[in-house]
Amino acid sequence: MGEINIKMNRKTITLVYFSPTATTRTVLEEIAKGTGYDVADVYDITLSKTRKQIPSKLDSALIVFGAPVYSGRLPGLAADYFKQLSAPGIPAVPVVLYGNREYEDALLELKDICVKCGCRPLAAGAFIGEHSFSTKQVPIALNRPDKKDLASAFEFGQKIAKLLDRPATGPSSGTVDVRGNIPYKTPPIPRGLPFIDVTDDCTACGICVAVCPVDAVNEKEGFCTMDEICVHCCACIKACPESARIMKDGPLKDIADRLNQTCGTRKAPETFFAAV
Ligand SMILES: Cc1cc2nc3c(=O)[nH]c(=O)nc-3n(C[C@H](O)[C@H](O)[C@H](O)COP(=O)(O)O)c2cc1C
Missing domain, CATH: 3.30.70.20 (Alpha-Beta Plaits)
Incomplete structure (x- = not known):
């Protein structure tokens, strides 16, 4: 009986992410572990068939939204999906993964979407993943997120759980401020390039x-x-x-070569929390 009660009282977390090369997914899973919450639902919207179903309402103690940064913005198809979600009043954490260049306006864009969904973004994170254009021959942030990144993600999860343990009427009931500009930048890579x-x-x-x-x-x-x-x-x-x-x-391979030359200095994950 005691065990049933413990289970019923456990808090739950929902993950919603787009992650073609799995770095976003890996970091979100580590954040979830750090919170210690039970995973209620996972909406992996990477494949087109998974984006056809929109849950009518998300329901758990916490939702983590995750996406890679594409040209300083969210991938359009991920943004379009997230915007259709509804989660009134639920604490949320927007998280972006970027390939050690810059995340520019992507985290702000994701935070703004969380607000549009009715969520209360109380923390946010920008983590580093191996760049999609990276190869063994032309490495860019090769093998990231690595052990150190995952330790940061786990610790981030722990801090989020602590923040949520504070009373809702307390000072942590505000929303998080993140880096980024409005209007968001225009992504420069057009469709149709030979790739x-x-x-x-x-x-x-x-x-x-x-x-x-x-x-x-x-x-x-x-x-x-x-x-x-x-x-x-x-x-x-x-x-x-x-x-x-x-x-x-072509132009995309040239970008990969340039990033390999210019993005060698290791960047560290950045995390943000609602003001106390
Ligand atoms: C089209 C495209 C544009 C990208 N633009 C950026 C960028 O502006 N800045 C950056 O640091 N990384 C950029 N990246 C790299 C990804 O953000 C990074 O590799 C991310 O970890 C991929 O996430 P995933 O593994 O979940 O797919 C870009 C990748 C792609 C495919």
Whole structure:
């Protein structure tokens, strides 16, 4: 009986994230562990089929929203999904993952969306993940989040839980301030740029088709990527067991080379909390 009561009183956390190369997911899971809360629901909206269902109302003690930074903003399809959610009065934590360049206006954009959903954003975090464009040959924040990043994520979760333990009428009932500008910056990478080549090493296993968040891999045309649909997330490149998907020479490969040269200095996660 005692055990049942303990379970009934445990607090729950909901995770909502878009994460084509899994760094956002990894950090959110570590934050959740740090809170010590039970995971109530996970809305992984990475694949197109998962974005077709919109829960009518999210309900738990805490919601963590997560997305990667794309050109200093949220990926449009993640922002569009998050905006449709409703979670009146629920404490929320917006979290962005960026590839050791800058997160610019993405965290503010996600925080603003939390407010539009009716949530109360009481903490926020910008963490670093291996850049989507990173490869072993052209590394950018390779293998991040690493142990140190995950320890920060866990500690962040612990601090959030402590903040939530304070009475709702106390000073922590405000909302968090984060870095970013309004109007948000305009993302510079347009659709339709030549991006991915498929080499002769392709064995037609179809993993690239399964992991693409926008169904841009054309099975019938040699598993080529449809440039006008592709969002450049690199999920297919990183998931290919034969390393048969590579970046074409062009503006995006040039960006990868430039980031490899300019983003070598390790950045640390930043966390923000509602004023006490
Ligand atoms: C199209 C695109 C644009 C990106 N823009 C930025 C950026 O502006 N700043 C940055 O530091 N990282 C940028 N990144 C890197 C991702 O934010 C980073 O790799 C993130 O960890 C990926 O998250 P995921 O593993 O959950 O997909 C970009 C990645 C892509 C695909």
